[in-house]
Amino acid sequence: MTGQVAVIFAAMLLAFVAVVVTASPQGLVQPGIAFAFAGFIALGELARITLPGGRDAAPIATAGALAYALLITFDQVAVKHNALQVVAVVAFAMLVGVFPHVVAGRAPTIDSMARRLLAIGFAAAVFRGTGLDALVRGEDGYLRASVMAAIVAATLAVDAALAAAVRAGTDRAPFFAVLRNEARAQVGIGSAIGSTGALIALAASLMGTWALPLFVIPLLLTQFSFRRYAAIRATSLQTIRALSRVTELGGYTESGHSRRVSELAVAVGRELGMSDADLLDLEYAALMHDIGQLSLTEPIPGGATVVAAPADQRRIAGLGADVIRQTGVLDTVATIVERQAEPYRRAHHGNDLAVPLASRIIKAVNAYDDLVGESTEIDRRLDALERLRLGMAYEYDPRVVDSMAKAIERSARLS
Amino acid sequence: MSTLPLRARLFIAVVALVAAPLPVVAVVAGYSTFSMVDLVTLALLLVLSSSLTSRGSRDDASIALGSVAAMAALPLLGGWGTVVLACASAFVNDSPSLIKRVFNTSQVVVASAASAVVYFLLGGGGITGHSFPFLIWPFVAALAVRCLVNGLLVATVIHLAQGVSLRTVWHGTMARSVAGYVGYGLFGLLLAVLWAPAGADVGPAAAVLVLMPLFVARWAYEQYAEQQRAYDRTVRTLIAAVETKDLYTRGHSERVAVASVLIARCIGMREDRVASLRYAGMLHDVGKLGVPTRVLQKTGQLTEEEFAAIKLHPVRGLEMIREIEFLGEAFAGIMHHHERLDGLGYPMGLRGEEIPEFARAIAVADAFDSMTTTRSYRGARTAEDALVELQRCAGSQFDPVMVAALVSALEDHEWQSETRPVFEIAGHDSLEGAVPSHDSISAPDEGPVFDHDDPMSTARPTAMGTTS
Secondary structure (H helix, E strand, O other): HHHHHHHHHHHHHHHHHHHHHHHHHHHOOOOHHHHHHHHHHHHHHHHOOOOOOOOOHHHHHHHHHHHHHOEEOOOOOOOOOOOHHHHHHHHHHHHHHHHHHHHHHOOOOOOHHHHHHHHHHHHHHHHHOOHHHHHHHHHHHHHHHHHHHHHHHHHHHHHHHHHHHHHHHOOOOOHHHHHHHHHHHHHHHHHHHHHHHHHHHHHHHHHEEEEEHHHHHHHHHHHHHHHHHHHHHHHHHHHHHHHHHHHHHHOOOOOOOOHHHHHHHHHHHOOOOOOOHHHHHHHHHHHHOHHHHHHHHHOHHHHHHOOOOOHHHHHHHHHHHHHHHOOOOOOHHHHHHHHHOOEEEOOOHHHEEEEEEEHHHHHHHHHHHHHHOOOOOOHHHHHHHHHHOOOOOOOOHHHHHHHHHHHHHHHHHHO | OOOOHHHHHHHHHHHHHHHOOOHHHHHHOOOOOOOOHHHHHHHHHHHHHHHHHHHHOOOOHHHHHHHHHHHHHHHHHHHHHHHHHHHHHHHOOOOOOOOHHHHHHHHHHHHHHHHHHHHHHOOOOOOOOOOOOOOHHHHHHHHHHHHHHHHHHHHHHHHHOOOOOHHHHHHHHHHHHHHHHHHHHHHHHHHHHHHHHOOOHHHHHHHHHHHHHHEEEEEEEEHHHHHHHHHHHHHHHHHHHHOOOOHHHHHHHHHHHHHHHHHHHHOHHHHHHHHHHHHHHHHHHHHHHOOOOOHHHHOOOOHHHHHHHHOOOHHHHHHHHHHOOHHHHHHHHHHHOOOOOOOOOOOOOOOHHHHHHHHHHHHHHHHHHHOOOOOEEEEOOOOOHHHHHHHHOOOOOHHHHHHHHHHHHHOOOOOOOOOOOOOOOOOOOOOOOOOOOOOOOOOOHOOOOOOOOHHHHOOOOHHHOOOO
């Protein structure tokens, strides 16, 4: 939580100082330009999207804000606003843009707004605060474009670092693992946003306000592609979640089992620093880990594979993997499901490192859920954990069991 | 190319004849009006950006990238230069067949010439300090003309080559690519502004900045298309796995989905709704898992309780998949697929028009497939017998419109019941992943490729499947 609080606090402080300074001692410089960009940013904030993987983004608003920070000339007139005015205008526009969201009852995603404001503040400070803007004003377009590209790249890096600081706290994951995930997510949409920002700044020198509506159309297409991508990703997940309940409906497993296993497994995987792609595979595998039971003629009592004989467990896992492999597109998931029944370490075999981490997680989490089920009793949880710890050296990966214990403790505290 | 009809060849010949003199005239009349360096750079950009993107699946984005360079030529090179540049599209490696390349290049030349005429008639010119906003209008008009000429020529050749009506071509593919075409085309103006010495003066490096968002959009689109394919296959496989529980329903869901789609196409349903209906067909019996297997496979008379359990399956199915948001209309189709027109169906006893369209289509498809497959209590009937039975029940149990649609669809498509291996999923099917390119002639000689997995739809490709 601390990262999130720090980012929001810093952004609010910066916005406050910027607004006060811009309002009283100096007044708004070139208000026409400021309002044009503010309107653009506010509209962009209105059209924010959720990226695949659940990240919040406002590509148009961010591109507009970056452009305002990097503006040198506007309609052949030299632009004179300073870095603090950039922050003030962007903060004002964000608030205006977020207002309709709040009215419509959608959460304002304050941390994402705060992070974006800080990143823009960074870009403005580097470009306008150091006199770099005056330096490149007389130079040729190629040099100006290069300087802007460098600043944009640095800004994206800062943005990713801030996002990681926030998420490391909320997701309980190691900072560098989250940073890697954030940076990877940033590469695609971030470079589109950044280059659009630089383009608007460059083109506005000649086109003036016209640069804004003209540049927004291509970025809208980019945004549209991402939205469709995010939608199909969400649909896939929802569908697998829904279809994973077939074993419950068919009486093979307890109700809610696969959902609980997948949630806990993802929490454990996060804590162990898995990448976004691996986490998605883990979630799919966890949801479908019992699908092999559909091939059984008689359901196992209570659906608890933990009480089945090891050979049977492995057979069910193999059957499930066969089904998943038939999709032809989920081979990694199939492998994870296949190896979920294998012990972490076999006697006299040393470390069996070939078992994927995701399989080890599912094995432990599945056993835990088979023992606890829907129960929220503390005693039952502790008993189950104790039983897993006893099997730790051979059956279960100690790291996984440790992370799981932490995740369970957290959720117990919350409930 | 033996499959290309004569009238299509004639049309291509006419377009080529109109196009051929244009570049010659342009070079002779206008060689001093444009910079050779700019022309070569733009030509490289055009070929590279089009070829890079047309390697994998072809769709609206691939043509769009080429149109950036083509449109930037208007202010940067002038009218003559634009026509000369259009010849570069002959080097875009989008098709192995000569006649298609000839057509594509010719139609691009014609469209470019038309756009240049409009641009300069409306007062367009090169980039200067006072270009804005006055340059936008001729530019947008030129873009619209280019898009229109291009679209008309391509639609006509598809129409002539495959007998698909112009309206279907428009609805199936072109309507969707127009947005991309216009949006990306506008980027041409921006590229010109950044490039031109009187503009931002960035020079050819501007292309990198300009193309970046386009490649990102392209990348996201590819991810989307791939995920869409993966999704489709996953749903099919899982449904097939579920069906292994009941020997008699193997492949049933898949076939109901296929038959529903046949019906929907026949009554002219919109493509996005067809896609949704397909999933509804696929998932319509998912709720049967909640019905004990012994009831499903029982051969004798069902008791009241057993029948009540069966009656619940549409509701159970809906409960299970309710959280899949995108299905939307499909929910109603699943929920009500056992309703009857006379109100005697279940679970709600809706009648007539109260029954959602999806449900009426699925009901017919469902009944047809169960009649033509072996069940525990009887052997399979022939398709003809089943259709006669459906027609007998039309009006009381089934919607006559849907029954008629299935009858007419099956005249064109051979129905294969039960022969379909459940787990063999060949090729990939994309519900909307493969959008035919606006700028390129479709591939009539490569055989009908619509829905590789669908043995029934090989006879007549519709606009959805006009490209590979």
